[in-house]
Amino acid sequence: MKRALNFNAGPAALPEAVLAKAEKEMMNYQSLGMGVMELSHRSKEFEDINDRTNSLLRNLLSIPDDYEVLLLQGGASLQFSMVPMNLLEEGASASYVLTGTWSEKALKEAQKIGNAVIAASSKHGNYKSIPSLSEFDIPAGSSYLHITTNNTIYGTQWHTLPESLNIPLVADMSSDILSRPVNVSSFGLIYAGAQKNLGPSGVTVVIIRKDLLKRSKPELPSMLNYQVYSESKSLYNTPPTLSIYFLMLVLEWAEELGxxxxxxxxxxxxxxxxxxxxxxxxxxxxxxxxxxxxxxxxxxxxxxxxxxxxxxxxxxxxxxxxxxxxxxxxxxxxxxxxxxxxxxxxxxxxxxxxxxxxxx
The missing domain is CATH 3.90.1150.10 (Aspartate Aminotransferase, domain 1)
Incomplete structure (x- = not known):
């Protein structure tokens, strides 16, 4: 079979080695007579996949122990709402840097939850650049600053990330996570849909500093509460088992590459x-x-x-x-x-x- 020369923006190309291994195991994972998508998410075999994925993410991204790794559903677009629902404190604002369509959408969803404002924007230049840190205007008392590290539509990327802020930095890394080293300790929360660099669509990675979990209020719907997922190891409900399995394979491939x-x-x-x-x-x-x-x-x-x-x-x-x-x-x-x-x-x-x- 001749493989396509795939330059899709997402869902995007997967490593051929990953596809080959998944094909081999599709009908019979670890001699169980079942594929991964047929396993119970409460089974030891899937719990091992879940734990292995978590461990690989921590090692590859050098995630400190005081951060939680969550594997969620709903794509990055659901995080546009979950972030302010969980992190935006009462009476405070949330600050957003606009660098393209996805940051605009993140701001729009946050404004439905509470007071969300623009800290900087490159919209006036048709999103051809990333605003410099000197352009930031972050209101006092903001709960967090949100950025989108790579902008798929306009082809721009942050090459100097904000550091040493006095508020948590939140980043949508959907299209460049795992593509370069980042200092996770500089962020309060990182989220990324898998379908560009991590695997197929269906699973979203959230990396959150543990102290921020205290902001998740008990009155939030359980399915939108980071604390609930943290306490259940991302197994509060049936997770996207096949997508998590593919995520594990991609992470193994990345580790083997170096x-x-x-x-x-x-x-x-x-x-x-x-x-x-x-x-x-x-x-x-x-x-x-x-x-x-x-x-x-x-x-x-x-x-x-x-x-x-x-x-x-x-x-x-x-x-x-x-x-x-x-x-x-x-x-x-x-x-x-x-x-x-x-x-x-x-x-x-x-x-x-x-x-x-x-x-x-």
């Missing part, structure tokens, strides 16, 4: 190849993001006009490239180069982009 530092080195090499094609094209390809804010995960660019863009996308698909159309809200093109996208696929895309440019 961990997050090795993944960062690979991701920098992949992104550099495509940005080099863009920068050397003499304006034929135009990168959306300003250079100092460019994402290592989502390379966004445009061509001269919509007709030429349509031809590019059509010929790219005919050549086996999938998922290169930009988000419907901004158009243009986007190549998502997550951890599982192999270097050889990037090299093929770079060759195609040069070939297309030479012909047009």
């Amino acid at each position: 961990g997050v530092k090795q993944l960062e080195m690979m991701n920098k090499e992949k992104a550099a190849l495509l940005y080099d094609v863009i920068d050397r094209s003499e304006g034929f390809y135009k990168g959306h993001a300003e250079k100092q804010s460019r994402s290592l995960m989502n390379i966004t660019f445009t061509l001269d006009n919509e007709d030429l863009t349509s031809v590019f996308l059509r010929e790219a698909e005919e050549s086996g490239f999938i998922g290169l159309a930009g988000h419907r809200s901004v158009g243009g093109c986007r190549a998502s180069t997550y951890n599982a996208v192999p270097l050889e696929n990037i090299e093929k895309l770079a060759d195609f982009m040069n070939y297309f440019r030479n012909r047009n």
Whole structure:
């Protein structure tokens, strides 16, 4: 079978080694005569998967002991509501830095819960950059500051993360978690949908400092309460067992590769190849993001006009490239180069982009 050259933004490519192992175990996990998705979530076998996943996350991301790891459902979009429901203190505000569509949505949901304000924004520049720390205006008494570390639609990424704040830093890391080392101790809470760098859709990772669990009020609905999930080891209700199993396999794959530092080195090499094609094209390809804010995960660019863009996308698909159309809200093109996208696929895309440019 010929594998597609998958550049989808999410759900995205999974490592072939992970898919091969899952295929092998799909019908018969550990000689049980059942697949993982058929196991009881109360069984020892699934509890082992759950514990192994937790342990791998802690090791790969160097998560300190005073942080809890939760495996939830509902995607990052549910966290837009759960974060303020659990962390926004009575009479206080929550501060949000706007760097794209997803941070806008996070703010909108938070405003339904309480007082949420804009601490900084790059919307005036069509989200081509990340605001500098000097631009922040955080009201006194804010319960937390929320950022989105990588912006899939606009192709920007935080390369200098806020540190030493006097309030908890909350980060949506859905599209760049596990792609580079981060200092978890700088954050109060990190959340990430799995379907870009961690596995298939269906499971969301939440990493929360344990002292913040005290903010989760008992009157919250149980299914929206971080404290409830913490006390039950993320097994309060039936979890997304198959997605967690895939998450475990992806984490094992990352560990075997050499961990997050090795993944960062690979991701920098992949992104550099495509940005080099863009920068050397003499304006034929135009990168959306300003250079100092460019994402290592989502390379966004445009061509001269919509007709030429349509031809590019059509010929790219005919050549086996999938998922290169930009988000419907901004158009243009986007190549998502997550951890599982192999270097050889990037090299093929770079060759195609040069070939297309030479012909047009």
